Amino acid sequence: MKKIHLVETILGIMAVDDQGNVIEKELFEKNSEEVAEKIYKLQQGEIIPELQQIAQKVKNVEEIVVEDESLAKALREMYQAKITVEKPSPIAQQIRAQIPDLAQKYNYAKSLQEYIQLTHQIATYLTRRKIRTAAEKRDQLIAQAIETIDDIDKTLNLFASRIREWYGLHFPELNKLIDEHRTYIRLVKELGLRKNYTRENLQKTGFPPERVKELEESAKTSMGANIAEEDIEPLQKFASITLKLYQLRKELEEYIDESMKETAPNIRGLVGSLLGARLISLAGSLEELARMPASTIQVLGAEKALFRALRTGARPPKHGVLFQYPAIHGSPRWQRGKIARAVAGKLAIAARIDAFSGEYMADELKAELEKRIEEIKKKYPKPPKRKKPEKVKKIKIRKKKKEKRKKKGK
Amino acid sequence: MSVKVESHEKFENIYWAVFKDTGERKLATKNLAPGHTVYGERLIKYEGEEYRLWDPYRSKLAAAILKGIKVIPIRTGDRILYLGAATGSTSSHCSDIVGSNGMVFCVEFSPRVLRELVGVAEHRRNMIPLLEDARFPWKYRMLVPQVDVIYQDVAQPEQAKILADNAEFFLKPNGWALLAIKARSVDVTAEPSEVYKKEIETLEKRNFEIKDVVHLEPFDKAHAFLVMQYKP
Ligand SMILES: C[S@@+](CC[C@H](N)C(=O)[O-])C[C@H]1O[C@@H](n2cnc3c(N)ncnc32)[C@H](O)[C@@H]1O
Numbered sequence: 001m002k003k004i005h006l007v008e009t010i011l012g013i014m015a016v017d018d019q020g021n022v023i024e025k026e027l028f029e030k031n032s033e034e035v036a037e038k039i040y041k042l043q044q045g046e047i048i049p050e051l052q053q054i055a056q057k058v059k060n061v062e063e064i065v066v067e068d069e070s071l072a073k074a075l076r077e078m079y080q081a082k083i084t085v086e087k088p089s090p091i092a093q094q095i096r097a098q099i100p101d102l103a104q105k106y107n108y109a110k111s112l113q114e115y116i117q118l119t120h121q122i123a124t125y126l127t128r129r130k131i132r133t134a135a136e137k138r139d140q141l142i143a144q145a146i147e148t149i150d151d152i153d154k155t156l157n158l159f160a161s162r163i164r165e166w167y168g169l170h171f172p173e174l175n176k177l178i179d180e181h182r183t184y185i186r187l188v189k190e191l192g193l194r195k196n197y198t199r200e201n202l203q204k205t206g207f208p209p210e211r212v213k214e215l216e217e218s219a220k221t222s223m224g225a226n227i228a229e230e231d232i233e234p235l236q237k238f239a240s241i242t243l244k245l246y247q248l249r250k251e252l253e254e255y256i257d258e259s260m261k262e263t264a265p266n267i268r269g270l271v272g273s274l275l276g277a278r279l280i281s282l283a284g285s286l287e288e289l290a291r292m293p294a295s296t297i298q299v300l301g302a303e304k305a306l307f308r309a310l311r312t313g314a315r316p317p318k319h320g321v322l323f324q325y326p327a328i329h330g331s332p333r334w335q336r337g338k339i340a341r342a343v344a345g346k347l348a349i350a351a352r353i354d355a356f357s358g359e360y361m362a363d364e365l366k367a368e369l370e371k372r373i374e375e376i377k378k379k380y381p382k383p384p385k386r387k388k389p390e391k392v393k394k395i396k397i398r399k400k401k402k403e404k405r406k407k408k409g410k
Numbered sequence: 411m412s413v414k415v416e417s418h419e420k421f422e423n424i425y426w427a428v429f430k431d432t433g434e435r436k437l438a439t440k441n442l443a444p445g446h447t448v449y450g451e452r453l454i455k456y457e458g459e460e461y462r463l464w465d466p467y468r469s470k471l472a473a474a475i476l477k478g479i480k481v482i483p484i485r486t487g488d489r490i491l492y493l494g495a496a497t498g499s500t501s502s503h504c505s506d507i508v509g510s511n512g513m514v515f516c517v518e519f520s521p522r523v524l525r526e527l528v529g530v531a532e533h534r535r536n537m538i539p540l541l542e543d544a545r546f547p548w549k550y551r552m553l554v555p556q557v558d559v560i561y562q563d564v565a566q567p568e569q570a571k572i573l574a575d576n577a578e579f580f581l582k583p584n585g586w587a588l589l590a591i592k593a594r595s596v597d598v599t600a601e602p603s604e605v606y607k608k609e610i611e612t613l614e615k616r617n618f619e620i621k622d623v624v625h626l627e628p629f630d631k632a633h634a635f636l637v638m639q640y641k642p
Pocket of ligand 1: 563
């Protein structure tokens, strides 16, 4: 009849009897990175080799005590002995009280200082690894959120056109007066029937005086049909829900920005969180983006044009979604390709830091990029002379990542 | 500007920086990582040593000291389990106090904030960053040895339970616990809340002897700060 306690420590795994004597031990090799990896596995409830070895060493055991259910579960599948969980086990507590001394006794560390240093290194590896994993998963949430924003934009356009058409029956002139969908929809929701376009009401909605006058005037002289209160109500409800959709879009943007701060601070710092999120979503994940060469990043989102170019021999696209970067779309046509290349180059670096190490360097990258853009602008101030389209080199293209991901998910 | 640094009259390794022209006295600790600041605090040189000013608006422990707490049980060489370390403002001062033979195990479960603490710990080997949930102490049982002190400042319901569960795993008998606990609503004149009273009950039931309590206003309006001894 023998009962042992398995105690997992930073030094290794120990089998301890009821009196607190260490009867067997399997020390870890002194490699902080590996120890961190082993502790990570233990935390996930995985059986590591040291645990197996020690279980083989102690014979005739009837009961094994551990401090974690998931580990107990894994052990139950492998051993006949009764596995019990004590949270905490007083025997393990006794061992924990001696760890710094045991480290020296077992020659694991030569001094207290070395024990402290080892603990620091192991914990830092482990923590960095976990932070990275947290960031990795988060990128999928970010990709979903940015794709949702695109869906909402399409929906909003559709709804706005519908509202304009519907409301146009009653007040057709408003269509030309208000370009911005959101403002238009707000008027529909808040004022409804034309007769409510009074100076007072309009001022309340925040229009400047000239506009108030104009709107009031055209409501009075409108050629639209008169409709009843009950006919405007369903439209107003629709308008109100559409406005909520605008609000949701804004909140998603804020959510993406917060998440990008954690997951991809360097990409965010370089090109902003929305464009950064789009790139992650197009690449499929942060890690895939980090593995892409700059030339691929440069044309992400322009796959259609790229295929067309390959098929027909037309010029390949100079930029994909990167076109949204202000210094690209804000520059003259002939500079854009060169600037896009520079941005993509820095992005590739930023993505690698975000995916693999995590320190913040975006400000530096950004300064370098801005300098490069300055140089491009100075060097190519004028459009080049037209020449015949050059022959296109064969480019290897990978299957569009996003589609692949979607298929896998099905 | 001339500054003099003197030891705190009661607490080990805690100092007063005395500004001669204004007569102001500010808390400070001796910088274990000279040249580095953690949260933008001011560095002061005095007689060949560097000190970091300790901002009571950023750190509840500093606030508790200024509010006259009777015991600060942190000493040279101590090991501290710090729950809710965030970016490391307070835990870095603890790291100064325990010195290079002590250890501060910094548990924090938000990767975003812990990432900053990892940066701080690069210059402080006695700070041990742990991305863990303080509600599950058994998850970090292989990393944390027995400790002398538990410091807890997590914005969580059931704070007393979290502290007691961690104490069972890691705190030595007669060891100490420091706890920042939500005591009142923002209205300082209000009575301590029911929740607070319940938490105190739990603490006593689970073997903590309360040695002193201070309220942290004006530095922090919502929290009380408890110092307790563990008598299992
Ligand atoms: C008020 S802040 C702590 C500030 C810190 N004590 C200081 O003075 O520098 C509370 C922290 O506790 C963390 N936290 C909340 N619940 C937690 C839990 N269950 N485990 C670990 N950390 C937690 C939060 O992420 C937050 O960073």
